[in-house]
Amino acid sequence: MVANRATDTAVQADGRKESAMTTVRCYLPVTPEQLRRLRDERRLAGPLPAYAVTASVQAAHAGADLDEWEFVALQEAARSQLAGGAPVIVAAADVVEEGVRRREDRASGARVEVGDVDLPRVAALHLGDDVVTGRAGAAADGPQGIELSWYDTTEIAHVAELAAALDGTPAGD
Secondary structure (H helix, E strand, O other), X not given: OOXXXXXXXXXXXXXXXXXXXXXXXXEEEOOHHHHHHHHHHOEEOOOEEEEEOOHHHHHHOXXXXXXXXXXXXXXXXXXXXXXXXXXXXXXXXXXXXXXXXXXXXXXXXXXXXXOOEEHHHEEEEEEEHHHHXXXXXXXXXXXXXXXXXXXXXXXXXXXXXXXXXXXXXXXXX
């Protein structure tokens, strides 16, 4: 089971509020190329690997609250980038619950898979020190986790420039 983050509400013409959809906060490790695509096309086509609060995360951190569980999921997403030698770029997105495919085995941790993600569903972008400083290898997993800087999605063009400087690809490509 994935913990629900929020339920979006739609307001009808007559003023009635109606529950539209339940969303789950998911953390998507993205490459510089995916980041450019998100900026230019305003969407990432699924299926995409992601990390979220799962039953496995809740069981492993039984005394924690939702914010702490989400931090665990965010860190797992960042670690997956670090382990693969990729720049540490994570998009936090509120994905419609039906679009999240769960893997409930303990070994999967926070790992899930999501369908398409539209830019308006992305709440924030988190960058490792490697991307922020432009120095490959600057991101490190310390006792408090991987240090991540938060960027609003309105800053996606700047974030894409930072990522491009690190991976050597021109930002406009």
